[in-house]
Amino acid sequence: MSAPDDYLEKVYAGLLGKAIGIYLGHPFELWGYERIVSELGEINYYVNEHFNSPVVTTDDDLAGTLIFLRAIPDYGFSKDVTAEQIGKTWLNYLVEGKTVLWWGGRGMSTEHTAYLNLKAGIPAPASGSIETNGHLVAEQIGAQIFIDGWAMVAPGDPELAADLAHRAASVSHDGEAIYGAQIVAVMEAMAFIEPEINKCLDTALSFIPADSTIASVIRDVREWHAGEPDWHRCREWLNEYYGYDRFRGACHIVPNHGAIIMSLLYGEDNFQKSLMIAATSGLDTDCNAGNVGCFMGIKNGLAGIEADADWRGPMSDRIYLPSADCGRTITDAVIESYHIANMYRRMNGMEALRPKNGARFHFEMPGSVQGFRVEASDTPLILENVKGYSRQGQYALALHCSGLRANSFARAATPTFIPEEFLVVSQDTSDPLKAAPTIYPGQTVQAWVSAADDNRTPVICQLDVRIYGPDDKLVIIRGNSAVLQPGQAAEISWEVPDTGGHPIAEVGIGVSSRETTSASLYLDALTWAGEPRAT
Structure with missing residues (x-):
């Protein structure tokens, strides 16, 4: 059937x-x-x-x-x-x-x-x-x-x-x-x-x-x-x-x-x-x-x-999903839904689905955000899954930014290791989370982004990671960026640098501007690949 x-x-x-x-x-x-x-x-x-x-x-x-x-x-x-x-x-x-x-x-x-x-x-x-x-x-x-x-x-x-x-x-x-x-x-x-x-x-x-x-x-x-x-x-x-x-x-x-x-x-x-x-x-x-x-x-x-x-x-x-395969602990409902659907397809002789060339974050389910939330943002930000703004598929993650200004970032991120709330001793209804990071130094992050046509000024889009530094305090490491004119698209690549052995807690994307403004950016897909660099 x-x-x-x-x-x-x-x-x-x-x-x-x-x-x-x-x-x-x-x-x-x-x-x-x-x-x-x-x-x-x-x-x-x-x-x-x-x-x-x-x-x-x-x-x-x-x-x-x-x-x-x-x-x-x-x-x-x-x-x-x-x-x-x-x-x-x-x-x-x-x-x-x-x-x-x-x-x-x-x-x-x-x-x-x-x-x-x-x-x-x-x-x-x-x-x-x-x-x-x-x-x-x-x-x-x-x-x-x-x-x-x-x-x-x-x-x-x-x-x-x-x-x-x-x-x-x-x-x-x-x-x-x-x-x-x-x-x-x-x-x-x-x-x-x-x-x-x-x-x-x-x-x-x-x-x-x-x-x-x-x-x-x-x-x-x-x-x-x-x-x-x-x-x-x-x-x-x-x-x-x-x-x-x-x-x-x-x-x-x-x-x-x-x-x-x-x-x-x-x-x-x-x-x-x-x-x-x-x-x-x-x-x-x-x-x-x-x-x-x-x-x-x-x-x-x-x-x-x-x-x-x-x-x-x-x-x-x-x-x-904590298990012996601890690198798959940090996941989301879109990733797991595609795993289930691809099991069904392979059980019935069909090829597996690989939206946007297999990108980890592709947002191809209506309303999906794949773990992204507003995190450590300097300015107001609203996230929204939108249809019609993807150049590789149907859906993209929109970052609607207000109050952008020089040297400040509207920032969204998704977890790649144990989230900070699991370190809070006072929360007592969760079992301890056993996990390994999903991304490591030496791997290359790629993001496909575009600026909204009706943005009034250029925007700066920058990749980053946030690590658990000394005393488990979260510290942002900023990466490569691109300046996007209204309506312009770009692919941004960045090799994650050495973190001194500190685990990477999340991967993020920030939006800034040299002028005070409001603007929207569309994240079409984000992924990473390559061999980790051990130190």
């Missing part, structure tokens, strides 16, 4: 929805409904400021979703990738006790238990089976939270989505946990082509046993929804009949799966309301909101995400 024409954009919207839901629910993960409502109220938007925490954080749910999917390229882009191969991918990318998983110990954390089994030579699917680990451990939530990527490489193909989900889930889980993962995966695969939530759900149910507990909780939530318009009352029934008192363990699949179905049915096909219900209901708030956000993102696209609130601005596409 071929993907819809808007497949790539739906992957991007799905991944954004997944990340937004996780960032929304992460600060109060595992809080109960009563505490959430009492201390935070209903969760209609990010509450990170309440916790003195950044919006964008490390989270096992997002990292596992994208890292375990690397089994596909690592094993030849085959649709027949096996559970054993996916299990080996766990061993290849996880750093024991430090990345991706909740390392809660054997018998407590299902994923840690499975990892220890894999490490001891027990291959998947035995590593996650009921026979190996028992019902209680095998039927916790983890399979469901990591499953979205497998759906996104099977757009409109429920059979493949269910099969891939079963294989991926069986590395660590079994029984009801696999059924829950298959429901989510099939619904998301169907969301690429089917606008009706209940039709997606009907298709998903055809892949699991009708007498399973997951099927039962879905039937009950649907019945409650048909007769009761208030989701709060449904939540009470869900807690009464499928609560943690009946389904025990660290975080059981059944109550949380019920919360996902409730959020989708009562969410009125609205991204914000669906996330609100998932996050406010308690239980595993980041996991459930992440699955809900991914489904809604795929189904309703970017327009659905943007309908009621600015979810995208605070996250700026940023994603962190």
